[in-house]
Amino acid sequence: MSRSGRDPGEKLRSAKKRSTSSARWLQRQLNDPYVKKAKADGYRSRAAYKLIELDERFSLFKGVTRAVDLGIAPGGWSQVLRLKCPGAKVVGIDLLPTDPIEGVTIFEMDFMADEAPAALEGALDGPPDLVLSDMAANTVGHKQTDHLRTMGLVETAADFAIQTLAPGGIFVAKVLAGGTDTELLALLKRHFSSVKHAKPPASRKDSSEWYVIAKGFKERH
Numbered sequence: 001m002s003r004s005g006r007d008p009g010e011k012l013r014s015a016k017k018r019s020t021s022s023a024r025w026l027q028r029q030l031n032d033p034y035v036k037k038a039k040a041d042g043y044r045s046r047a048a049y050k051l052i053e054l055d056e057r058f059s060l061f062k063g064v065t066r067a068v069d070l071g072i073a074p075g076g077w078s079q080v081l082r083l084k085c086p087g088a089k090v091v092g093i094d095l096l097p098t099d100p101i102e103g104v105t106i107f108e109m110d111f112m113a114d115e116a117p118a119a120l121e122g123a124l125d126g127p128p129d130l131v132l133s134d135m136a137a138n139t140v141g142h143k144q145t146d147h148l149r150t151m152g153l154v155e156t157a158a159d160f161a162i163q164t165l166a167p168g169g170i171f172v173a174k175v176l177a178g179g180t181d182t183e184l185l186a187l188l189k190r191h192f193s194s195v196k197h198a199k200p201p202a203s204r205k206d207s208s209e210w211y212v213i214a215k216g217f218k219e220r221h
């Protein structure tokens with residue numbers, strides 16, 4: 001999200017001084033309507049609109065009293081949660097520091113750490129109705145490796161959701177192009193009554209990200 005204060009349509013006068021890739025990224029930020037809208041609406045990132053658009057299509061927030069935000073930084077999704085579910089208890093986790101959000105408990109720690117699930121559950125004081133994951137592994141530039149690393153996070157998030165969700169709960173996670181891996185898709189279909197993929201309009205067209213939306217968590221036996 002741009003904090004420059006420039007008109008989003010303004011061309012970069014200093015582009016020659018920047019590397020081609022960084023200049024292209026900043027130019028895209030300045031001309032991105034979602035970046036401009038996020039700044040105007042007070043959201044910390046344009047990603048907030050991905051969640052808003054997914055909710056408009058899949059009704060994610062109805063009846064939510066507890067929610068988990070995996071990969072919370074910089075906090076845009078939890079801002080939406082607080083707006084849409086003002087009475088809900090929200091807990092988030094991220095390796096990166098996240099500025100406080102009123103009504104949200106934030107853990108600055110690795111979700112893959114052994115103690116992370118218990119910390120999240122303890123802060124919720126009950127099973128969540130909604131588990132969100134916008135996590136993605138840091139890319140190394142090798143497409144297959146990047147995909148495997150990110151899907152490893154998605155699988156861990158799915159396991160957490162299956163272990164903790166209240167009956168009827170919802171799990172939403174970012175995946176990469178190609179959608180959810182076959183084994184994970186089969187796992188989700190066993191535990192949820194509906195599993196779909198979507199690419200919200202706020203997700204850039206050139207981005208490889210998609211989202212899996214698993215609704216109607218089946219009660220554990």
